[in-house]
Amino acid sequence: MSTATDSVYRRFLRHRLGVAGLAVIVLLFAFCFLGPVFYHTNQVETNILAANLAPGVQGHPLGTTDVGFDELGRLMVGGRSSLEIGLAAGLLATGIGTIWGAVAGYAGGWLDAVMMRIVDTGIAIPALFLLLVAGTIVRPTVGVLIVVIGVVSWLVPARLVRAESLTLANREYVLTMKALGGGSTRAIGRHIVPNAIGTVVVNATFQVADAILLVAYVSFLGLGVPFPGTDWGGMLSNGISYTYDGYWWMIVPPGVAIILVVFAFNVIGDALRDAFELRLEGR
Amino acid sequence: MRTTAPAGGVPRRAERRRRPSTAQLAAALGTGALLLGGLGAGSATAARAAHASRGATVTFAEPPDATPNAIFPIATAGNTAAYNSAIQAELYVPLTFYDATSGKLAFDQRASVAKSIVYSDGDKTVTVTLEKLKWSDGTPVTSRDVQFFFNLVKANKDKWANYVAGQFPDNVATFTIVNPSTFRLRLTTSVNPLWFSGNELSLVTPLPQQAWDVESASGKVGNYDLTTSGAKAVFDYLNGQDNHLATFGTNKLWKVTDGPFTLGSWTTGGAVTLEKSSTYDGPDAAHLSSVQLLPFTSADAEFNVLRSGGLDYGYVPTSDLSQSKFLESKGYTIKPWNGWAINYSPYNFNNPVLGSTLKQLYVRQALQMAIDQPAISKAVWQGEAAPVYGPVPQSPPSPYLSATQKANPYPFNPSKAKRLLESHGWKIGTNGLMTCKSAGTGASQCGAGVKAGTVLDLHMLSESGSTQTTNQMEVMQSELASIGVGFQASYAPLNTVLSETAQCKPTQASCSWQMSFFGTQGSWYFSPSPNGDPLFASTGSANFGSYDSPVADKLAVAATTSSNPAALRAWSAYLAVQLPAMWLPLPAYQVSAIKDNLKGVSQDPLAGQTIQRWYLANG
Numbered sequence: 001m002s003t004a005t006d007s008v009y010r011r012f013l014r015h016r017l018g019v020a021g022l023a024v025i026v027l028l029f030a031f032c033f034l035g036p037v038f039y040h041t042n043q044v045e046t047n048i049l050a051a052n053l054a055p056g057v058q059g060h061p062l063g064t065t066d067v068g069f070d071e072l073g074r075l076m077v078g079g080r081s082s083l084e085i086g087l088a089a090g091l092l093a094t095g096i097g098t099i100w101g102a103v104a105g106y107a108g109g110w111l112d113a114v115m116m117r118i119v120d121t122g123i124a125i126p127a128l129f130l131l132l133v134a135g136t137i138v139r140p141t142v143g144v145l146i147v148v149i150g151v152v153s154w155l156v157p158a159r160l161v162r163a164e165s166l167t168l169a170n171r172e173y174v175l176t177m178k179a180l181g182g183g184s185t186r187a188i189g190r191h192i193v194p195n196a197i198g199t200v201v202v203n204a205t206f207q208v209a210d211a212i213l214l215v216a217y218v219s220f221l222g223l224g225v226p227f228p229g230t231d232w233g234g235m236l237s238n239g240i241s242y243t244y245d246g247y248w249w250m251i252v253p254p255g256v257a258i259i260l261v262v263f264a265f266n267v268i269g270d271a272l273r274d275a276f277e278l279r280l281e282g283r
Numbered sequence: 284m285r286t287t288a289p290a291g292g293v294p295r296r297a298e299r300r301r302r303p304s305t306a307q308l309a310a311a312l313g314t315g316a317l318l319l320g321g322l323g324a325g326s327a328t329a330a331r332a333a334h335a336s337r338g339a340t341v342t343f344a345e346p347p348d349a350t351p352n353a354i355f356p357i358a359t360a361g362n363t364a365a366y367n368s369a370i371q372a373e374l375y376v377p378l379t380f381y382d383a384t385s386g387k388l389a390f391d392q393r394a395s396v397a398k399s400i401v402y403s404d405g406d407k408t409v410t411v412t413l414e415k416l417k418w419s420d421g422t423p424v425t426s427r428d429v430q431f432f433f434n435l436v437k438a439n440k441d442k443w444a445n446y447v448a449g450q451f452p453d454n455v456a457t458f459t460i461v462n463p464s465t466f467r468l469r470l471t472t473s474v475n476p477l478w479f480s481g482n483e484l485s486l487v488t489p490l491p492q493q494a495w496d497v498e499s500a501s502g503k504v505g506n507y508d509l510t511t512s513g514a515k516a517v518f519d520y521l522n523g524q525d526n527h528l529a530t531f532g533t534n535k536l537w538k539v540t541d542g543p544f545t546l547g548s549w550t551t552g553g554a555v556t557l558e559k560s561s562t563y564d565g566p567d568a569a570h571l572s573s574v575q576l577l578p579f580t581s582a583d584a585e586f587n588v589l590r591s592g593g594l595d596y597g598y599v600p601t602s603d604l605s606q607s608k609f610l611e612s613k614g615y616t617i618k619p620w621n622g623w624a625i626n627y628s629p630y631n632f633n634n635p636v637l638g639s640t641l642k643q644l645y646v647r648q649a650l651q652m653a654i655d656q657p658a659i660s661k662a663v664w665q666g667e668a669a670p671v672y673g674p675v676p677q678s679p680p681s682p683y684l685s686a687t688q689k690a691n692p693y694p695f696n697p698s699k700a701k702r703l704l705e706s707h708g709w710k711i712g713t714n715g716l717m718t719c720k721s722a723g724t725g726a727s728q729c730g731a732g733v734k735a736g737t738v739l740d741l742h743m744l745s746e747s748g749s750t751q752t753t754n755q756m757e758v759m760q761s762e763l764a765s766i767g768v769g770f771q772a773s774y775a776p777l778n779t780v781l782s783e784t785a786q787c788k789p790t791q792a793s794c795s796w797q798m799s800f801f802g803t804q805g806s807w808y809f810s811p812s813p814n815g816d817p818l819f820a821s822t823g824s825a826n827f828g829s830y831d832s833p834v835a836d837k838l839a840v841a842a843t844t845s846s847n848p849a850a851l852r853a854w855s856a857y858l859a860v861q862l863p864a865m866w867l868p869l870p871a872y873q874v875s876a877i878k879d880n881l882k883g884v885s886q887d888p889l890a891g892q893t894i895q896r897w898y899l900a901n902g
Contacts, residue, residue: 046761048662048754066602066750067663067757139773222747222774227757241583241750244590244606
């Protein structure tokens with residue numbers, strides 16, 4: 001097992017774009033979580049007399065927002081929320097989807113049919129619509145956004161894992177375990193999910209990227225992290241109001257940050273997929 | 284006996300968005316010219332009509348995230364926004380209409396049904412003669428139509444958003460039809476004619492009794508309004524029809540009009556088309572064949588359309604004022620529309636959690652001193668707003684403004700605000716917020732009804748759609764946090780905010796709101812006599828937060844009977860100190876962008892629009 005893992009690791013490292021994506025993610029995490037340790041700004045109290053300052057003015061490298069927050073510091077705070085929500089919601093969605101899909105695929109029959117029809121129905125409803133409805137019912141916070149985004153995003157991983165589960169459930173080692181009296185929980189927990197891990201991990205990276213985009217969407221529509229908190233989508237939404245004023249520093253940095261993080265997670269996903277595929281071929 | 288044109292500006296009481304003010308208004312208010320009214324605009328009508336493009340259509344932008352939602356001219360709670368009354372005035376001519384189109388705030392007879400108003404018997408009797416107008420079904424507009432309105436309001440005053448106990452219709456002892464074109468009101472007491480004509484009669488709109496006096500869709504027209512039970516049934520039916528926005532364009536009730544326009548269409552999304560009435564035979568006919576009033580979910584969305592030239596009459600968000608030159612190069616004139624108004628956020632004194640706390644004057648003083656209005660006006664509204672220090676409009680100057688209000692009794696001073704709370708038994712708790720540690724009624728205690736452990740953590744329901752309003756809320760949150768007061772804002776469309784900001788009792792579920800803001804374009808546009816009685820009188824229909832002060836009530840009543848501006852100054856001074864609401868900067872009604880060829884537009888300080896006078900210049 002450890003040899004297989006090492007092999008995946010080596011193959012991942014050979015994927016240059018994937019490594020670059022990983023480096024971007026590491027840098028962004030460092031920027032958002034370690035940055036405030038070295039670059040101190042007040043991101044709680046507004047300073048409207050210093051609003052809309054251009055980059056470089058009065059010691060603000062990236063200027064200030066429309067209520068006087070330092071834009072660079074704001075980018076760190078906003079990124080923290082975006083990454084926290086994206087990561088947690090992506091993992092939550094992957095977790096729910098994995099369990100759901102594994103159970104459905106392993107159980108088969110009417111239970112599989114019912115569970116997958118629920119998935120089909122859920123997929124037919126746009127996630128953004130569900131998020132907007134949820135956003136008007138509950139007051140958005142980081143925790144609420146994680147749960148809401150996670151709960152509306154698990155459908156695709158459920159389908160993928162179910163397909164894997166259908167195949168794995170008929171493998172000899174699973175059939176043997178069942179013949180020896182092994183239960184469903186053991187089969188799913190010890191054989192189905194671990195052997196579908198490649199699919200799960202690859203999908204998790206895409207889920208994180210999608211979740212970060214979803215956060216940006218809902219924030220752009222005004223249902224993001226409440227003030228004085230923020231996230232990159234909310235910053236972008238706010239900046240758009242000043243498009244015609246030429247306040248590019250309120251639009252470009254959060255926009256670039258969103259593009260970077262989503263791109264990075266996607267190339268990491270691609271790299272992981274290639275790495276896992278090679279492992280399978282090796283068998 | 285003396286005759287007045289109904290003076291002052293029509294204070295459509297319950298319409299919280301009204302009209303902008305001009306320098307001429309100051310002169311009018313100061314000299315009493317209001318009493319005579321100017322009709323100068325009328326002389327130019329024929330000339331304008333001659334130059335107007337026939338068959339022209341004009342597009343007009345409605346305020347951001349705020350859409351018309353009522354056509355029935357008897358406003359109920361939640362239906363009180365100014366754009367409703369502006370549309371209604373085009374369909375149903377009000378008894379008296381006031382504006383500043385003549386250059387001074389005055390009775391605009393052409394836009395009114397009343398031709399003359401005569402006060403007699405020591406100002407206890409009012410005789411009104413009507414202009415010759417007819418309904419679209421050919422029936423003349425008569426005194427009976429005014430009586431129909433009066434009867435409906437009298438029987439349903441608890442539902443009428445403009446009602447103030449003791450005032451119209453309570454102060455009318457008898458309503459007498461002298462003849463079809465004249466009626467007489469005998470009042471219960473002598474009144475200030477300026478106030479009664481400007482603030483009371485302006486609330487009256489003659490309604491088509493011959494078509495609307497019905498109790499159900501299948502019922503026959505009768506004289507049901509002559510009994511209280513009948514008037515209640517008729518009102519319920521008409522008000523019920525007013526709740527069906529989707530049917531406004533087709534409902535036969537609303538087809539009977541006497542105004543210069545008829546209703547073409549009205550969508551649930553708020554898009555309204557007015558079409559020139561082919562049956563209007565009064566002195567103020569529309570020039571344009573139709574006018575489209577278009578809704579926008581945000582000021583940014585509106586500005587994108589404006590910038591592309593898609594609007595004849597729109598507005599520039601203050602964040603985009605730098606684009607004025609560009610718009611001017613595209614054929615627009617940029618012109619601020621300032622109002623005879625105030626801006627405030629009502630406190631809900633009956634809120635079960637913080638009502639008792641908000642009843643403490645020292646708490647309201649501390650909150651007011653924590654808000655830096657000059658800085659918000661300058662930075663958030665980019666200079667297109669002015670601080671408000673009391674209940675009387677501060678600009679243009681008027682004899683009603685007290686020295687106390689003008690001087691700002693509570694300038695921005697967060698450290699003093701914090702000390703004030705601490706001196707009354709509040710301390711910062713572990714959650715970082717002011718918490719009542721010393722309950723009781725002593726001088727250094729939290730005050731009557733405030734329980735130990737109460738946390739000063741406020742929630743504001745604010746209208747959405749404006750970046751400036753959102754920014755103002757964020758700045759307020761930050762400023763209040765500096766004195767240890769929590770403040771969270773949530774946002775909703777204007778109509779939602781208005782309907783949720785309702786008078787309530789502490790036990791009611793609807794009493795959960797604590798503060799509310801509906802002032803992106805100003806919270807309240809006044810009548811000529813700005814006594815604001817519906818706002819802060821204990822029985823006022825628009826006293827949303829249930830402010831209750833016998834002194835304020837007495838001062839407001841005095842202003843209705845005395846012609847001396849000192850009465851209103853006393854009211855101004857008292858409430859400036861007592862803080863029945865949180866005073867907030869007053870933005871312009873809007874910074875308008877008007878196509879250069881759109882003429883006849885008057886940006887009236889009272890927020891009236893007189894759309895019938897708009898025309899497109901040829902060439």
